[in-house]
Amino acid sequence: GQNIDQPTEMTATEGAIVQINCTYQTSGFNGLFWYQQHAGEAPTFLSYNVLDGLEEKGRFSSFLSRSKGYSYLLLKELQMKDSASYLCAVRVEDSNYQLIWGAGTKLIIKP
Amino acid sequence: NAGVTQTPKFRILKIGQSMTLQCTQDMNHNYMYWYRQDPGMGLKLIYYSVGAGITDKGEVPNGYNVSRSTTEDFPLRLELAAPSQTSVYFCASSRTENYGYTFGSGTRLTVV
Numbered sequence: 460g461q462n463i464d465q466p467t468e469m470t471a472t473e474g475a476i477v478q479i480n481c482t483y484q485t486s487g488f489n490g491l492f493w494y495q496q497h498a499g500e501a502p503t504f505l506s507y508n509v510l511d512g513l514e515e516k517g518r519f520s521s522f523l524s525r526s527k528g529y530s531y532l533l534l535k536e537l538q539m540k541d542s543a544s545y546l547c548a549v550r551v552e553d554s555n556y557q558l559i560w561g562a563g564t565k566l567i568i569k570p
Numbered sequence: 571n572a573g574v575t576q577t578p579k580f581r582i583l584k585i586g587q588s589m590t591l592q593c594t595q596d597m598n599h600n601y602m603y604w605y606r607q608d609p610g611m612g613l614k615l616i617y618y619s620v621g622a623g624i625t626d627k628g629e630v631p632n633g634y635n636v637s638r639s640t641t642e643d644f645p646l647r648l649e650l651a652a653p654s655q656t657s658v659y660f661c662a663s664s665r666t667e668n669y670g671y672t673f674g675s676g677t678r679l680t681v682v
Contacts, residue, residue, distance in 0.1 A: 501675050
């Protein structure tokens with residue numbers, strides 16, 4: 460079966476760094492996406508990893524290890540507006556364009 | 571630039587009623603998707619399309635239908651609404667399957 464695991468909720472302090480983990484067990488792998496979703500709003504695209512390593516985009520970075528079935532999203536210099544859910548999604552090789560989505564990690568930023 | 575536009579934003583249906591959720595994108599994307607999102611669950615794909623005239627079932631297609639007569643429009647039809655279809659529905663589009671999706675603002679549907 461296909462499975463993606465993320466922590467349900469995390470809390471961090473404004474100005475700090477937080478790492479949100481995502482582990483996956485899927486039938487093949489063809490890329491991993493991270494999305495941000497504020498409460499009551501639509502998901503917005505953050506990053507896409509298909510090769511091992513770290514991809515950096517401003518305050519956000521995403522890391523992938525295909526051999527370990529593991530990714531993380533690193534958020535630096537946290538701001539109150541980063542309070543949101545972060546969704547991990549994996550494209551599997553035989554998916555015919557389908558993504559398998561994790562349930563998301565709700566990140567709470569405290570002053 | 572409007573992106574992906576979904577209507578309506580909210581709707582209450584009675585059991586057995588039918589309705590169409592509208593979705594339009596102005597980015598000339600070939601790929602379009604319909605998802606539902608339930609509390610504590612990952613997004614579930616209902617139907618998708620890789621171009622005008624081509625649609626296919628996703629993970630949870632029962633009780634729904636779609637059409638794609640133009641590149642821009644991808645409406646989702648609910649026939650004989652059931653309480654299990656109470657959910658938030660998102661339409662999305664992408665340039666290819668490996669590009670990030672652009673989502674519409676969602677439709678919150680309640681079936682009573």
